[in-house]
Amino acid sequence: MPSSVVKSFAERSGKTVDEVEKIWDEVKEKAAKKFEKEDKHFWAYVNRTVQFKLGLANKKTSFKEF
Numbered sequence: 001m002p003s004s005v006v007k008s009f010a011e012r013s014g015k016t017v018d019e020v021e022k023i024w025d026e027v028k029e030k031a032a033k034k035f036e037k038e039d040k041h042f043w044a045y046v047n048r049t050v051q052f053k054l055g056l057a058n059k060k061t062s063f064k065e066f
Helices: 004-013 017-034 040-054
Strands: none
Touching: 004 017, 004 040, 017 040
8 A cells, every 4th residue: 555655746746656656666675775774864865766756856955945
C-alpha cells in the first residue's frame, strides 16, 4: 500500500501512484548503497531525490518557501 507521501507526490506531479512508487523504490535502492542505515539522512535523501525527479523541488529553496 502506498504511503501518504507517495500519494501526495503523485497528486502534485500529475503522475500515477504506481509511477511514483516505482521512482521511490529505485531511489531507495540507490540510497541503501550510499547510506549505512535507514536513518533520518537516508529518508531525507530519498524524499528530496524523488521530489527532484518529479519536478516538485527547486535547487534553491528559501526559508520562506520552505
